[in-house]
Amino acid sequence: MTMTAGSGDPLVTAAVVGGGPSVQIRDLTVAYRIAGRDMAAVAGIDLELPPGSITGLVGESGSGKSTLALALLGAVQKPGRITTGSIEIDGVGDVVTLAPKAVRKARGAQIGYVFQAAQNSLNPLKTVGRQLLDLAKSHDVDDKQSLVRQAKxxxxxxxxxxxxxxDAYQHELSGGMRQRVGIMFALVLNAHLLVLDEPTTALDMISQANILSIIRDVSTDRALTTLVVTHDIGVVAEVSERIAVMYGGRLVEQGPTTQVLRDPKHPYTRGLIRAIPRLHGDPALAQALPGRPPTLGTTPETGCVFRERCDVFARLQLPACVETDPRPTPIDGDRLVSCHAVASEHQQADREARA
Amino acid sequence: MIEGSGIEKSFRSRGGVLGARRVQALRGVDFAIPKGGAVSFIGESGCGKTTLGRILAGLETFDAGRLVVDGEDLSALKPKRREPVFRRIQLIHQDPYSALNPTATVEMTLRDPLSLRARQTDRPHSWVSSRATEVLEMVGLDPGYVLPRYPHQLSGGMRQRVVIARALTVDPEALVADEAVSMIDVSLRLGILDLLRRLRSELGVSILFITHDVATARYVGADGELYVIYRGQIIEHGATDKVIANPVHPYTQCLLSAIPVMHGLEEPGVDRLEPTEPLSELQAEGGCLFASRCPFVAERCRAERPQLMPVGDSGHEHACFFPEVRRVVATPIG
Structure with missing residues (x-):
């Protein structure tokens, strides 16, 4: 990899060597203080992004997926704050305890972020080139020519x-073009951790397919560690090696994408996959998930956040589901599932195997 | 029965270095929506599918062609006579929030169209509130909960159901659903699509489903008809499941190839294409409209424009000089 514009910065050089950093999120809780009460938008998140991999973070609106992505950037805004946990990024440090100035430096230089609806993150009054020079200024890049070369x-x-x-203004660009420009801005300072928030929402199917293949290609080319945040499990299926499913601020299931899709363990993941109409088979096989996703105010304070919509809870009525928030249980190697029913089934199978 | 034939529409495009030019949004579109049937229009943004929906709902005029609803040629009617016909074709669009008045409760939203309906049909005023309850139950909402509430107090899925309930107040003949679930949470989408299916089978409401997502179109009307539209021209048409399984036009094949494959559950189709989006706005007018993006373009395609022609006698039609079935849709594993 050639040295590029941002590499004059001492913070950058550490992480550049050897491609994407690994990211370790431990017991992360982000709460919003509303009417004198702390409400957790994400709670007790454990997530690892292996270096050089693409992870898809799936969740519906209000699941906490964007809050988690913002926390990764050290950009949680008031009234939100990180109440517990750590986010360790190789070559950057723990984003939670790092000084705001250092976090600001790392953003752009080491962590590239592509916002949801790229059109809203571009300045409508300035050309793309002009905004590139602004970026150079805010990140103290002296060699503007090499920055422009890199952008091109x-x-x-x-x-x-x-x-x-x-030379273009954002209104002259199509949705797919804006999204590409957004990706350019995220990577032009040679960031090796790329976070994309809903990169294909509001795009046509063909643009979406193109953007997904670009994400795959640049991630491989530059050995990036990539996190794709989306509500669309199809996007994750197409692009990511690992999948993490969020619901009501919890990570309910994570593992290798093909394994999770083939054999989803958590009742929510199962329901979500079943709710997607397909192009083959009997259309009636797709089934709606009953109920609706919780919001900050309606998330149950104790027990499993999914139990109201859960077909397993409806059948078994396990007391644990009402009493305690399930912790992630490792199953089948590197899969994690946060479900009391799955955990007890797994323990039983384990006991039988040993007996 | 709603029938359109030869519908043309052009718009004057704004600005541009060379001043205004005309953009052809619809180029002689023919279609038929049988009573209680489901017809889907698929295509990219800018292909004219939304314009067609707006024309059907009476929100847009057209330049040429005929629109016939239950045997009545709307183009021949005076605007005053046309209005009640259009009222029976209701548009459900993408954003349920902007479709509802934020300062009106659901009760207020439903009361106006129902009062009008009561007057027109000589029903007593008490009918208004009992009918409001009825339409809300029909769309799967709890009337006691939603009636006193404002749109911002409801979830996206509930709002879209309120929009549909309001459409039902006029006893519609057809619903035009334009990307009606694209802003709804994934786990709630199927519920809305289910509702559209139910309205078809229980009330005999026809559904015109406008989308870029073929899979949702199939869910609402696998037994219906699919029209694929590209730059205002219908380039393939036929029974929905037939077109999905045996697409012959390269554009249809590109659209189907772009649908994400659920790796682990599915394998990509053996002929899956890598479609590209147009990254320049210059589009040739001569020859086949798709020629500049077509992976299989030949000389003839740039010289002449293909018109719809049949494949066999099953009603499957296409506009391509070199039609060939390609297996682009993912297949299930196991």
Missing amino acids: SLLERMGLDAGRML
Whole structure:
């Protein structure tokens, strides 16, 4: 990898060597203080992003997936704050305890972020090129020429006419083009951790397919550690090696994508996959998940957050589901599932295997 | 029965260096929606599918062609006579929040159209509130809970159901659902799609489903018809399941190839294409409209524009000089 614009910064060089950093999130809780009460938007999250991998974080609105992504950037806004836990990023440190200035430096230089609806993150009054120079200024990049070169090569890599793009205003670009420009901005300072929030929402199917293949390609080319945050399990299925499913602020299931899709363990994951209409088979096989996702105010304070919509709880009525929040149980190697029923089934199978 | 033939519509595009130019949004579109049937229009944004939905709902005029509803040619009617016909075709669009008045409770939202309906049909005023309860129950909402509430107090899925309930107050003949679930949470989408299916079978309401997501179109009307539209021209049409299983037009194949494959559950179709989106706005007008993006383009395609022609006698039609079935849809594993 050639040294690029951002590499004059001492903070950057540490992480550049050897590609994407590993990320360890431990027992992370982010609470919003509303009307004198702390309400947890995400609670007790354990998540590891292996270096150089693509992880898909799936959840519905209000599941806490965007809050988790913001925490990773050290960008949780008041009235929200991180109440417990740590986010250790290789070469950066623990984002939770790092000084705000250091976190700000790491953003852009080491952590690239592509916002949901890229059109809203571009300045409508300035050309893309102008905004690139602003970025150079805010990150103290002296070698502007090499920054522009890097930007052009990224844009061309994504199939765009780079010269035209830099001269364009955001309203002159299609949704797919804006999303590519967003990815360029996230990577132009040579970040090796890439976070994309709903990168394909509001795009057409064909644009979506193109953006997904770009995400796959740049992640491989640059050995990035990538987190794709989305509500669409299809997006994750197409692009990521690992999947993490969020519900009501909890990570309910995680593991290798193909394994989770083939054999989902958590009742929510099962229901979510079943609720997606497919192009083959009997359409009636798709089934709606009853109930609706909880919001900050309606998340149950004790017990499993999913139990109201859970078919297993409806059948078994396990007392544990009402009493305690299930912790992640490791199963089948590197899969984690937070469900009392799955855990007890697993223990039983374990006992039988030993007997 | 709603029938359109030869519907044309063009818009003047704004700005541009060379001044305004005309953009052809619909190019001689023919379609038929049988009573209680389901018809889906799929295509990318800008292909004209939304314009078509708006024309059907009476929100947009058209330049040429005929629109016939239950044997009545709407283009021949005076605006005053046309209005009640259009009222029976209701549009459900993407964003249920902007479709509802934020300062009105659900009760207020339903009361106006129902009072009008009561007057038109000589029903007593008490009918209004009992009918409001009825339509809400029909769309799967608890009337006691939603009636006194404002749109912001409801979830996206509930709001979309309120929009549908309001559409039902006029006893519609057809619902035009334009990307009606794209802003709804994934776990709630199927509930809305189920509702549309139920309205078809229980009330005989026809559904015109406009979307870029073929799988949801199939869910609402696997037994219906699918029209694939590209830059205002219908380029493939047929029974929904037939077109999905045996697409012959390269554009249809590109759309189907773009649908994510659920790795682990499915394998990509053996002929899956890698479609590309247009990254420049210059689009040729001569020849086949899809020629500049077509992976299989030949000389003839740039010279001449193909018109819809039948494949066999099953009603499957396409507009391609070199039709060929390709297996682009993912297949289930095991």
